Amino acid sequence: MQIMPLxxxxxxxxxxxxxxxxxxxxxxxxxxxxxxxxxxxxxxxPNDIDLFGPSYEVLKxxxxxxxxxxVGSRLHVTQNALxxxxxxxxxxxxxxxxEYTDPAExxxxxxxxxxxxxxxxxxxxxxxxxxxxxxxxxxxxxxxGFVGDRFYRDLAAKRLYYTSPVRDEAAGGSMLRIVKFxxxxxxxxxxxxxxxxxxxxxxxxxxxxxxxxVRTVLTGVLREVDPLTVIDGLDMIEEHDIEGE
Numbered sequence: 001m002q003i004m005p006l007x008x009x010x011x012x013x014x015x016x017x018x019x020x021x022x023x024x025x026x027x028x029x030x031x032x033x034x035x036x037x038x039x040x041x042x043x044x045x046p047n048d049i050d051l052f053g054p055s056y057e058v059l060k061x062x063x064x065x066x067x068x069x070x071v072g073s074r075l076h077v078t079q080n081a082l083x084x085x086x087x088x089x090x091x092x093x094x095x096x097x098x099e100y101t102d103p104a105e106x107x108x109x110x111x112x113x114x115x116x117x118x119x120x121x122x123x124x125x126x127x128x129x130x131x132x133x134x135x136x137x138x139x140x141x142x143x144x145g146f147v148g149d150r151f152y153r154d155l156a157a158k159r160l161y162y163t164s165p166v167r168d169e170a171a172g173g174s175m176l177r178i179v180k181f182x183x184x185x186x187x188x189x190x191x192x193x194x195x196x197x198x199x200x201x202x203x204x205x206x207x208x209x210x211x212x213x214v215r216t217v218l219t220g221v222l223r224e225v226d227p228l229t230v231i232d233g234l235d236m237i238e239e240h241d242i243e244g245e
Contacts, residue, residue: 001103001104001107001146001147001148001149002146002147002148002151003144003145003146003147004119004144004146005145008041009119009143009144009145010143012032012040012041012119013119013143016049017049017089017092019066019069020032020049020051023062023066024120024121025121025141027053027062028120028121028123028141029053029054029058029101030051030052030053030058030059030062031052031100031103031118031119032049032050032118032119033051033052033106033110033115033117033119034050034110034115034117034118035047035048035050035115036048036050037117037118037119037145038114038117038155041117041155042155046090047090047091048083048090048091048092049090049091049093051092051094052095052098052100052106052118053099053100054099054100054101055099056096056099059082059094059095059096060082060094062094063075063094067084070084070089071086072086073085073086074086079097080095080096080097081093081094081095081096081097082094082096103118103120103146104146106118107146107147107148108163108165108166109165109166110163111162111163111165111173111174111177111196112154112161112162112163112174112177113148113151113163114151114154114159114160114161114186116147116148116150116151117145117146117147117148118145118146119143119144119145120143120144121141121143122141122142122143123140123141124140124142148163157187158185158187159186159189160186160187160188160192161192162174162188162192162193162195162196164195164199174196174199175196175200178193178196
């Protein structure tokens with residue numbers, strides 16, 4: 001995990017909807033993470049704002065609070081999130097499927113490195129004002145951001161690098177995100193694609209416990225595919241298969 005440059009923190013925070021920024025300054029346990037940060041840094045139009053927190057109760061209370069300040073908003077509830085929908089405004093998702101208090105744990109939970117970024121507001125003792133701070137009537141604190149070690153280089157290359165997250169995560173969702181990202185001009189190397197497929201196979205067949213072996217086998221199978229027939233965005237360049245590249 002690395003510290004996000006202050007210039008990027010400032011850029012993202014100043015572009016957040018004012019009511020979302022105020023919410024984060026008021027509820028310090030909630031963190032902004034995922035696609036909004038990636039899209040903002042990459043110069044893309046964000047689809048939504050993803051917020052993570054320590055418990056369902058905290059997230060639901062703040063989703064209701066934010067909704068009460070938005071005329072005509074409604075809260076859409078699924079097993080994964082509470083999504084605040086308001087006409088002509090970007091949706092705000094309070095992710096409830098997983099609970100997080102630690103930035104490093106949250107970053108590690110994302111399936112692709114280009115999503116491993118977060119920003120939060122941290123209260124500080126009165127008088128200790130930093131370069132990216134906010135001082136209100138009852139709150140003093142600083143904005144800070146963190147990214148995964150590969151975030152910036154993979155985002156610059158528009159590369160999907162699968163992290164094989166430890167969380168109980170559906171590989172089917174990762175496959176759908178791959179399709180979305182490929183349409184947006186991103187690319188994925190066969191090792192990462194094989195890793196997602198290996199996770200999916202293991203989820204289907206509980207007897208496939210050795211996910212690493214399945215990934216290796218699938219990588220070999222994918223290499224045998226005629227490069228002229230593979231889907232757009234699937235990069236067959238061998239040198240990118242090495243871990244850590």
